[in-house]
Amino acid sequence: MTEPVTAGPSGLSRFWGLIRANKLFTGLLAAGVLLRVAMMVTYYPAFGYFIDTRAYILSAKSWDTDPIWPFGYPFYLWLHEPFQRTSVVALSQHLLGLGMGIVVYALLRRRGLARGWSALATVPILLDARELVVEHHILSDTVFSTLLLLAVVLLLWPRERLPLWVAALSGGFFAAASLTRTIGQVLLAIAIVYLIVRRVGWKQLAAFCVAMAIPLAGYMVWFHHEHGVYAINTYTGRYMWSRTTTFVDCDKVDFTAEERELCPLEPLGQRLGPDSYLWYDDPTDLVRRYKDDNIYKSFATKAILAQPGGYIEVVFADTLHMFQPGWHGPWRTECVHDRWNMPSAGSGDTCSATLMVKPFLPGAEAVAGEPANWQNKTMHAYGTVFTTPGFLFVFMLLFILAAALRRPRKQRGYENLDAVFLATISVALVMMSLALSAIDIRYIMPLLTLAPIALALSIHRFRKPVEA
Helix, strand or coil, X not given: CCCCCCCCCCHHHHHHHHHHHCHHHHHHHHHHHHHHHHHHXXXXXXXXXXXXXXXXXXXXXXXCCCCCCCCHHXXXXXXXXXXXXXXXXXXXXXXXXXXXXXXXXXXXXXXXCCHHHHHHCCHHHHHXXXXXXXXXXXXXXXXXXXXXXXXXXXXXXXXXXXCHHHHHHHHXXXXXXXXXXXXXXXXXXXXXXXXXXXXXXXXXXXXXXXXXXXXXXXXXXXXXXXXXXXXXXXXXHHXXXXXXXXXXXXXXXXXXXXXXXXXXXXXXXXCCCHHHHHCCCCCCXXXXXXXXHHHHHHHHHHHHHHCHXXXXXXXXXXXXXXXXXXXXXXXXXXXXXXXXXXXXXXXXXXXCCEEECCCCCCCCCEECCCCCXXXXXXHHXXXXXXXXXXXXXXXXXXXXXXXXXXXXXXXXXXXXXXXXXXXXXXXXHHHHHHHHCCCCXXXXXXXXXXXXXXXXXXXXXXXXXXXX
């Protein structure tokens, strides 16, 4: 007799079964959704009016490459232009934030971590108040974090041999991240070293490099067509120059007459912050003295080689301040820091995030927020409690380093390598950002996904394996 065919569970049944099996993560994801809905309602339509915001929107409308910021984020804005609403951009970025939480959870479950540990690793990206504020800004940070996470996860996802197409796709995402924020270029070398040490094979390494190089080379050709140089931007020299303004003693450096014109007029100890010289707060306007960026790069190179101790001190001091609880910087630095707090009228912040009042148009008009009401007061109160402290990332990275020195049981070599790879990217993101630019707390936002993954993988090495 023929056995009766038993119908399998319906799609809805499988969905509810998945929810029940992952209750903790489902609860965290639901909380993340509610918080983002509250952001959209309380701070409609979006935050903006950085100098970056204006440049991004103009570039998206004109399809011209900007000399400072690459075209990755303007392209993302161009995809939203038919809606003519910055609120749609903010909404899509909030969805990216939720998506990053799902990707982190899925990766850790695939790597055999228990549901509880995997869910806890998503708490920073799903619930961190500063992450919510950054997602609500018309800025490139959320898109950059998403592209970087996808590029990394693709390399970590396969359990054994890395398929060619996965290596190529990861290289493409690394290139896209580099064309969204230029700091991504630093991470390319780290990824290549990781692939070499992991011994993925020369074909996989070649696929990664080719997929990475084609978009970057294509963009450089386009940039050359509009600006006359093969580069991603023409502001790297100015970034480097601004970092030297606080310590350079021009009497001790063999500058040319042209380069000496870039020396700050203020004596040592009375100078402005590097971001003030870079972003037009300097009354002498040195940053616009020359059109040729190479002059600024030459000045910075000579200053760093002549006074390496001063440069190292500046970078490490800002790194310490980035993670130091309760640190307060100069006025402009403090102002930028406060922009990543949940705004509320009467909150006492030196500065606060500003609402965009023009639909998908750059302009000077902005409002610092509506009068105090229960919604923005509640969100502000949430932000004072549920913001990941910077020093927590330091503890995470120290634990990962300590765990990397031990091998508690026989295991695959790359299991330890993966955690070190993520930690190295996290450190490089912070250090290189501060080496080339002024201190800004939003530079650590990608660590909300990368550091918890690395920490979870490190902890997992000391626990019994759990079936995914």
